[in-house]
Amino acid sequence: MLTSLYSCKSDVKTIAENNDIPTADLNKEDIVVYLEELASDAYEGRRPFTNGEKKTIAYIKNEFKKMGLKPANGNSYFQDVPLVEITGKPGDVMTFHSPKGKLELKNGDDYVLHTQRAAEQLSLNKSELVFCGFGTVDPARNWDDYAGMDMKGKTAVILVNDPGFGGEDPDFFSGDIMTYSGRWTYKYEEADRQGADAVILIHETTSAGYPWFVIKSSWAGTMLELDRPADADDCALKGWISLPKAKALFESAGLDIAEQIRNARKPGFKPVPLNATVDATLSNKVKKDVTKNVIGYIEGSTHPDEYVVYTAHWDHLGIGAPVEGDSIYNGALDNASGTATIMAIAKTFTKVKPKRSVVFAMVTAEEQGLFGSQYYAEHPLFPLSKTVANINMDGVNPMGGMNDVTALGYGLSSLDIILEEEAKKQGRYVQGDQEPEKGYYYRSDHFSFAKEGVPAIYAGGSTDHKEKGKAYAKEFNKEYNAKYYHQPSDEYDPKTWNYDGMLQDGQLYLNIGLRLANSDFWPEWNAKSEFQRKK
Ligand SMILES: [Zn+2]
Known part of the structure; x- marks a missing residue:
């Protein structure tokens, strides 16, 4: 209450x-x-x-x-x-490259991708992947998941919900009560403000509140957006990846995802480079009205x-x-x-x-x-x-x-x-x-x-x-x-x-x-x- x-x-x-x-x-x-x-x-x-x-x-x-x-x-x-109506078609695969090799994600099964820009062709070429915790910047809480990181030329990999969700303390963030910084809309907006190439959310059923098939169906097909002049810094691409693929990505960087999530819930978290890059494409049909x-x-x-x-x-x-x-x-x-x-x-x-x-x-x-x-x-x-x-x-x-x-x-x-x-x-x-x-x-x-x-x-x-x-x-x-x-x-x-x-x-x-x-x-x-x- x-x-x-x-x-x-x-x-x-x-x-x-x-x-x-x-x-x-x-x-x-x-x-x-x-x-x-x-x-x-x-x-x-x-x-x-x-x-x-x-x-x-x-x-x-x-x-x-x-x-x-x-x-x-x-x-x-x-x-x-x-408004602008954007019907996006992501490439069949999105690819992570790390020193350990290639990791391919299938469109729909492993990843979804879209854009809020009225552009017909968008892509990521060797964009550096950085784990940015919950993607939250909140000066009142002295919290900055992007601390010290220039996101130009990089893609933010982010957790859904708030650091307080599922924890013991109802006063840490708002415990299980969702605050705006826990919504995916906020996470997209903050990644725009940080000037990242792209933002990728890691899906997890409990924290998101719905299973992967909801992501798969709701982020496919035609979407409406406000038609406004794109800020040059706005993310080109926005999307989600499944938890198994996120685990594999962290493993290729020698990181344990569970430990990284625990760290992200502690004050003083700093962004973690994942020692990997991403390639992806998106073609769009664009109609203004x-x-x-x-x-x-x-x-x-x-x-x-x-x-x-x-x-x-x-x-x-x-x-x-x-x-x-x-x-x-x-x-x-x-x-x-x-x-x-x-x-x-x-x-x-x-x-x-x-x-x-x-x-x-x-x-x-x-x-x-x-x-x-x-x-x-x-x-x-x-x-x-x-x-x-x-x-x-x-x-x-x-x-x-x-x-x-x-x-x-x-x-x-x-x-x-x-x-x-x-x-x-x-x-x-x-x-x-x-x-x-x-x-x-x-x-x-x-x-x-x-x-x-x-x-x-x-x-x-x-x-x-x-x-x-x-x-x-x-x-x-x-x-x-x-x-x-x-x-x-x-x-x-x-x-x-x-x-x-x-x-x-x-x-x-x-x-x-x-x-x-x-x-x-x-x-x-x-x-x-x-x-x-x-x-
Ligand atoms: Zn209504």
Whole structure:
């Protein structure tokens, strides 16, 4: 369980004593209308770059306009998000060369390789292999797995997860709770910052959380990336190798991999040259396209230059492989429900004249890698230094009213204070992520804001049904994950869909936003959190 270390108790008092907070009731009918529309077959599953995208963004834009939101991007409600579709084909083999000879790895069985660069041909020629522990650089922990090593012309070989994972000490890194530096996305980004030729992660089932075949299937075929000018230093190639091949590589350098992993978990670790080089190739088909965020806002009456930003991703998976004759992946829960609820919140906000500005960003391409929100956070339409907080909604429970509010990232920032107070008013209790080892905090759009330093919240009822209790909620979630999640069956069904939970979470989100938008409160990251506001 995470502990909260509030760094700004005085601010708590300020918000608690502020009596000027307007109240407003969320209208269930608004949610129903938006949800039924967006989840219908006419929207073709709302995949970026399709007819479904055109319909979806036009609908949200028109509704924003009707309710009186201002366009956030000059005269436009749209923000272009340039993406590139890369279909990579690695060479049949990748080869390690050491004084002991050649070690060949087979594509798919032993290694996967891809790129985040929009380039048609990429290769590694005799790039020196260096074992860089967990690939983590964290000055706050006095930790540097690249210490003293210039990575130009070299390939980093890296372990997955955090040094604290699987250890005895819950305070060393965060023990089994995954921090961002444990995610493969971080490891890729850090290798880019180090200017390495390439980065290769060593797969290990327990630390990764999934077996090799998941790596093999998820890193083959077509992938989307943000289309941005490649930094000359970015890694050309990124990939994974299987544990048996990693062992063989270490052996050829006269090293025992188990001992090296133990060393990598100790403070003071230094990178270890593996006395070997790597040759590899990758050919890509590259296609560029543009998808759109839809963003409207209400100007604040007294602090128009301070912003509360609501997000929900409008996109889903589109039309795909049919299941029981249905090929439209409607994404009613994921995330027509969140989009509809945030739109209903926007409509309510137009009637209360908030003191600070309130921004409603319906973001694109979440399913492919949080790209719409990442693009916004890297190219904000309103300065992030003036952004008070992000409130994100992704998948609202259709099972009914709940006793719990389960908050990802609970304990990370003083946003918890408002969340707890508002939950309490609804007679609900707040609890943290029930599966913190899985890193869910890093897997929806609020994370794009957290990463850029804006305190962000993503919370909702999920584990404790008001009338039917915890066992019922657990069974409901289990069934959803097995039968509906990312399948054509994630559809709106007026017979089974219970709006009480959406209304309850929507009202909670509205109340939190009203508090933030009508006070001088600046939520801050707690000292222990891995995020910090950027100046
Ligand atoms: Zn989602």
